[in-house]
Amino acid sequence: MTIMKYSELHTPLRTIMTPGPVEVDPRVLRAMSTPILGQFDPAFTHIMNEVMEMLRQLFQTNNRWAFPVDGTSRSGNEAVLCSIIEPGDCVLVPIFGRFGHLFVEICERYGADVHTMECSWGEVFEPEEVIAEIKKVSPKIVALVHGETSTGCMQPLKEIGQACRELDVLLVVDAVASIGGTDIKVDEWCIDAIIGGTQKCLSVPSGMAPITYNDRIEKILSERKKVERGIATAEDLRQVRKGIPIKSNYFDLSMLQDYWGPRRLNHHTEATSMLYALREGLRLVLEEGLEERFERHVFHEAALVAGLEAMGLTLFGNRKHKLTCVTCIEIPSGIDGESVRSMLLNQFGIEIASSFGPLQGKIWRIGTMGYSCRKENVLFVLGALEAVLLRHGFEVKRGEALQAALDVYMAEVKEPVKEE
Known part of the structure; x- marks a missing residue:
């Protein structure tokens, strides 16, 4: 039997924005x-x-x-x-x-x-x-x-x-x-x-x-x-x-x-x-604090949703009962959802998910979970998704997604510093 030689393991760098697994801290x-x-x-x-x-x-x-x-x-x-x-x-x-x-x-x-x-x-x-x-x-x-x-x-x-x-x-x-x-x-x-x-x-x-x-x-x-x-x-x-x-x-x-x-x-x-x-x-x-962690997930979700809707995309599902850390988007008519996911992965190193059963091929799912739930990730996926959708012929509202997300981030109210 021929013994094969294998190189040291090297995995590509990814920005993982799926509903799991996500980036590890x-x-x-x-x-x-x-x-x-x-x-x-x-x-x-x-x-x-x-x-x-x-x-x-x-x-x-x-x-x-x-x-x-x-x-x-x-x-x-x-x-x-x-x-x-x-x-x-x-x-x-x-x-x-x-x-x-x-x-x-x-x-x-x-x-x-x-x-x-x-x-x-x-x-x-x-x-x-x-x-x-x-x-x-x-x-x-x-x-x-x-x-x-x-x-x-x-x-x-x-x-x-x-x-x-x-x-x-x-x-x-x-x-x-x-x-x-x-x-x-x-x-x-x-x-x-x-x-x-x-x-x-x-x-x-x-x-x-x-x-x-x-x-x-x-x-x-x-x-x-x-x-x-x-x-x-x-x-x-x-x-x-x-x-x-x-x-x-x-x-x-x-x-x-x-x-x-x-x-x-x-x-x-x-x-x-x-x-x-x-x-x-x-x-x-526990170091972050449970309430603070929950609020962080809500905050970055709001920025992502604002960006997606400003881009011209439609969210899927009942907004009243939306899962904070997973955002589902309807794939626009005439757009090849798997081609979009493939281009995001191959050109930007970003992974988002499709779905299962009756929703297979009908929605994309973006996760904002744990360590992946960060400002830089949200802005990156919005910018990349806009570029990829333009390449696929979707009439994106150019530039609006990042601006809408930035509006959320820049509107964050900070407590004033109290003078001693």
Whole structure:
């Protein structure tokens, strides 16, 4: 066999303006080069404890359990659902984009009786609609996406969470796209379990799924584990409807609790460098301040939207429920959307996204997430998009986009300096 020679890895410089993955903060990249520690080294378990506390602050919760699942964001969704679903459980999934369908697939694989409700892509559900469906089908679980990147829409959760709690229904939320970019109050909104992502508003590489869940979820884990270990009492069995062991080993939250908790029982080898990255990403979020970070995302979104509309483009979706960190644009009639994306990438080094399903070829999606959510990025993508659209024959309002964005940036009010 011929042994090939390979050169050192060199990747092209990109300005990533997709809904994820996004540009990683350079401080996070530096943290990833920190020397490796053993996973049971006291210095490393101290880092684990710090990450758990930082996640509680990020999720705005007092939950005991808050830790990352090693794997991409989807691993967090599966870990939560497979640990609480027993065959035959009724699960309600309201679908308003691609990732609601992902919830359905995961739930069906673990034997759930899945009920769905759907609205048009570009819209969200009125809370009353979801609450009425909950009362109709009486599910054990409602699995709901918060920020749907495929449509650029964000589902209101507070009223749904309160209703779920009153009706003794578990609310599981996918906040992969929104955590760290917009306000999410886990305890106040009565969210029982929530899954985040690292590669979006946290500006950490993909590879971990931060989660948190409350004692209502932990009770289910504990009861199922007793049955699995054969130590359930008659009273335990009365509390467990079916007593089906958790099928997954890797995604078993009760086993992950033993690993992340004080027992430190070996479950898997922790992704050391990724944990360093997550810790630094969380540190930067908390250093900036949650409210300040949310306001930054709103501010740069406003500049981007102003520029796009001044250019003559039309936004897609319900503006009332727009996801702050994702802006969807209708591809103008007669314009080859993929040709525009290709030219942006090849001539400017800028990546924006297309979409999925019924929106494939109909919209572009621009992400302003985390470290990518910066003035220079917004101005760069607006200028480049104008140039590319001109090359494609679209009648752009020349020069208006950057001026409109600059109006937003230059109108920023600064507090006057007080004289001593």
